[in-house]
Amino acid sequence: LYEEENATQLMHEQFSKETIHFLQQVGELADELDTNAYMIGGIVRDLFLRRPNEDIDIAVEGKADIFAEKAAERFKGTVQFHESFGTAQLVLPNGDKIDVTSSRTEYYLKPAALPTVERSNVQEDLARRDFTINAMAIQLNSGDFGRLIDAYNGKNDLTNKVLRTLHNLSFVEDPTRILRAVRFETRLGYKMDKDTENFARQRPTSIQSLSKDRVWSEFQHFLQEVAPGEMFARLEELDVLDAFMPGASFKPPVVTALFQRVRSNNLNVDEKMNTLIQLLALFTESRSSFEKSLLWMRSNPERTLVQQIISLYDTTWIKDVAYGALHDAFSHVQNMSLWFTSRWFEAADESEKAYVLYTYFEKKQSMPELINGDDLRKFGLSPGPQYKEIIHKVEKAWFDALLTTRDEALSFAQGQVEAYMKQLND
Ligand code: CTP
Secondary structure: OOOOEEOHHHHHHHOOHHHHHHHHHHHHHHHHOOOOEEEEOHHHHHHHHOOOOOOOEEEEOOOHHHHHHHHHHHHOOEEEEEHHHOEEEEEOOOOOEEEEEEOOOOOOOOOOOOOHHHHOOHHHHHHOOOEHHHOOEEEOOHHHOOEEEOOOOHHHHHHHOEEOEOOOOHHHHOOHHHHHHHHHHHHHOOEEOHHHHHHHHOOOHHHHHOOHHHHHHHHHHHHOOOOHHHHHHHHHHOOOHHHHOOOOOOOOOHHHHHHHHHHHOOOOOOHHHHHHHHHHHHHOOOHHHHHHHHHHOOOHHHHHHHHHHHHHHHOOOOOOOOHHHHHHHHOOOOHHHHHHHHHHHHHOOOHHHHHHHHHHHHHHHHOOOOOOHHHHHHOOOOOOHHHHHHHHHHHHHHHOOOOOOHHHHHHHHHHHHHHHHHHHHO
C-alpha cells in the first residue's frame, strides 16, 4: 500500500532526549498491555516539516482511559478525563499535557478472545481525519518504534505543499475543516488541491448548523497566526466567509487598516475582547453589515459593545463640538466602543469624526481622579442620585478645561453641593 518508512532518526534529530525517552516508555507500556500505541496527527506532520510542536497526541488501540491511568502511574503524573470525547489527558509532573485517544472505543485491553486483526485499527482512526498531511501516525511499540503509517500519501503532499481531504464529504461532515484548510494554507504556504478547493467553494449547507462558539473558536485560531488578514481574504475569495459569519466581508483597505490598528495597539484588553474587536472589523463594510454582526454575538456584553458602536456611528456630528458636550452624550459609552468607532471612521476616511472621537477617547483615558462619593459625603450631601449628577458635572467642567486639579474639582463640587442644598431649603 505504502512504502515502509522509519522516522526514528528524524525523531532523534527533532525531539529532546526527554521526549524520545517518554515516547519509548509509552511504547513499552503498550507492549506490556499487549496493545499498540502511536503518535498521531499534527505532531507527525510537524515532525516531517521540522517545525517545533509540543502537542503530543497519542492514539492507542484499546481503552484510552485505562492506558492513560497506567501511564500516569508510570510517569507519576495525573489523568483528566473528557468522557464525552472518549479522550483522556495525561498530565506529566513537569506540567506537559498529552492527549490520549483510543482509535476504537469499544475495544478493551487484553481481550484474550479477540483476534489480533481486530486491533489493527489505527487505519480507521486516520481515515476520520481532515487532510492527508494530518493523517499519519508513527508507531511507538518497542519492536516497531518509529514505523510510519501513511496510508494516504501525506508525506508526498507535504513535499508538494498540498492540502487534500481524504474523501468527498469531508467538508460536509465537518465544515470547520474549510477554515483549517485556509489556516494551513497560509501558515505553511500550501495550496488546496483542485478537488479540495472545489468542495470548499460549494459552501456546504452544514456550515449553518455550526454553533457560534465553534466558529468563534476556529477564528480565534486564525487570529493567533501570523497573517490572519490573508486567511480572511482567502475565505472571501473562496466565497465562504459570509457563510460562516453572515454579514462579514474582507474588503481592504478598511479592514486591513483596522486589523493593523488593533494588532499594533496595546489596548490592554483580554484575549476575548481582542478577538472580538478584530472580528468586528470584518463587519465594517457598511452600517447595515455591521448590524448583522449582532446576529453573531454570543453574550450581552458583546451585544452592548456592538450597539454602542452603531449608535456612535449614527451620531450626528457637530463641527467644533465642545468636549464637555461630548461627555454629556458619551459618558456611559465604553472606551472600547469609542476607540473602535474612531478607528473605523479613520479607516473609512472620515478623518474629522475620527479626530474628534479619538481626542475625546484620549482625554477620557487621561482624566485624573477628581472627586468621589466620600468627598461629597464630607460636604454634607446624603447619598442619592445627586452624587452621580454632581460627579458628572465635575467631569464635564474638566473636559471643558474649567478646572484641572483635584483641588479645583473639590471646590467646584462643594459649590454644587451648596447650591443643591440651598435649593432644597428654599
Ligand atoms: N482533526 C480533524 N478534523 C478537525 C480537527 C482536527 O481531522 N476538524 C485531526 C487532524 O488529524 C489534526 C488532529 O485532529 O492533526 C489534531 O487537531 P488539532 O490539535 O486541532 O490541530 P493540529 O493539526 O495539531 O494543528 P495546530 O498545529 O494548529 O494545533
